[in-house]
Amino acid sequence: DAGITQSPRYKITETGRQVxxxxxxxxxxxxxxxxxxxxxxxxxxxxxxxxxxITDKGEVPDGYVVSRSKTENFPxxxxxxxxxxxxxxxxxxxxxxxxxxEQFFGPGTRLTVL
Amino acid sequence: AQSVTQPDIHIxxxxxxxxxxxCNYSYGATPYLFWYVQSPGQGLQLLLKYFSGDTxxxxxxxxxxxxxxxxxxxNLRKPSVHWSDAAxxxxxxxxxxxxxxxxxxxxxxxxP
Numbered sequence: 001d002a003g004i005t006q007s008p009r010y011k012i013t014e015t016g017r018q019v020x021x022x023x024x025x026x027x028x029x030x031x032x033x034x035x036x037x038x039x040x041x042x043x044x045x046x047x048x049x050x051x052x053x054i055t056d057k058g059e060v061p062d063g064y065v066v067s068r069s070k071t072e073n074f075p076x077x078x079x080x081x082x083x084x085x086x087x088x089x090x091x092x093x094x095x096x097x098x099x100x101x102e103q104f105f106g107p108g109t110r111l112t113v114l
Numbered sequence: 115a116q117s118v119t120q121p122d123i124h125i126x127x128x129x130x131x132x133x134x135x136x137c138n139y140s141y142g143a144t145p146y147l148f149w150y151v152q153s154p155g156q157g158l159q160l161l162l163k164y165f166s167g168d169t170x171x172x173x174x175x176x177x178x179x180x181x182x183x184x185x186x187x188x189n190l191r192k193p194s195v196h197w198s199d200a201a202x203x204x205x206x207x208x209x210x211x212x213x214x215x216x217x218x219x220x221x222x223x224x225x226p
Contacts, residue, residue, distance in 0.1 A: 031212055042204060042218035043158075050212060058213070090157060097212025099146040099165060105157035 003027070006091050006106040014114050019078045021109050023091030031094040032074040033103065034058075034066065036087040043090065049074055050097055081113045116141050118206050120217035127195050128225045135190040135220050137205030145207035147188045149179055152202045152219075161203075164188065175199070200224045 004025040013019050023032065034046040035058075045058030047066040055066050063085060065077045074093075078085055089109045094101035119138045127133050139145055146165045150158040162173025169181040179190045188205060200223055206216040 033213075040218060043216040045213060048213060092158075094212070098210060099208050101208055101212060101214075102148075102160050102163065103158075103214060105150075105159070107155075107157045 004091060004093055004104055004106040006089075006109050008109060009107065010110050012112045012114065013081050015082060016080050019081050019111065021076045021078075021089055021091075021111070023074045023076070023106060025072055025074075025091075025093040025104075027093065027095070027104075028071055029093035029095050029104075030071070031097050031101065031103075032068065033092040033094075034064070034074070034076045035090045035092065036060065036085075037090060037108070038087050046076065046089075078111075081111075083113050085111065086113045087111060116207075116209070116215055118215055118217035120203075120205055120220050122220045123218070124221045124223070126223040126225060129197050130194050133190075133192045133195045133199070133222070135203050135205075135222070137188045137190065137217060138186050139188065139205075139207055140186065141207060141209075144183075145209075147179075147181060147205070147207050148214075149173065149177070149188075149190050150204045150206070150216075151175075152204065154201070158204065161190070195222075195224055197224045197226065 007022045033048045035043040044060045049055045049068045091106040092103040094103045117140045148163040149161040152158045164171045202219045202221050204219045
């Protein structure tokens with residue numbers, strides 16, 4: 001049971017390049033989330049998805065694009081990377097929405113933008 | 115505004131000593147509260163959660179947390195800390211919209 005995986009685990013890119021971070025879950029969870037983690041800011045929600053083809057903005061969506069054509073995949077794209085997007089990115093999933101949802105997190109992707 | 119405050123950015127305790135990590139929240143209704151732990155280089159793992167019932171909840175790894183409505187707090191405790199508890203701890207709550215709000219985290223260092 002693979003659970004939730006992220007790829008790549010580490011990525012170095014240059015300013016202006018497009019970067020896609022992948023997230024895959026094997027549980028058929030309805031909800032998926034993308035967070036970024038920065039010192040002093042904890043976890044901030046970038047985008048989330050309640051189901052395939054349904055996505056919504058979180059707290060810090062600018063500069064990011066998501067899609068969800070299949071339930072199990074939720075890629076995050078930085079269309080033109082900036083240095084301020086250097087961060088650790090976490091993908092998470094939960095069985096359903098609402099109050100009682102436990103989120104399961106992937107191992108994270110450390111992205112450095114030079 | 116909905117928010118979570120973890121007042122302590124960094125805490126250091128000796129192995130075997132007791133631990134309390136503070137968490138305060140601001141939310142318009144009774145929140146669904148949780149604590150997650152993040153070990154170095156890892157993702158987050160749920161320690162425990164609370165929505166209703168007994169205000170003292172037990173979690174994994176010997177942790178417990180107490181919900182105090184009058185203080186809008188949900189502090190995490192452990193009677194005797196082990197070196198393997200060194201990690202970052204996040205408090206937060208879920209909303210009806212299916213999203214979660216996290217605090218900024220508290221980093222725990224355990225001295226031998």
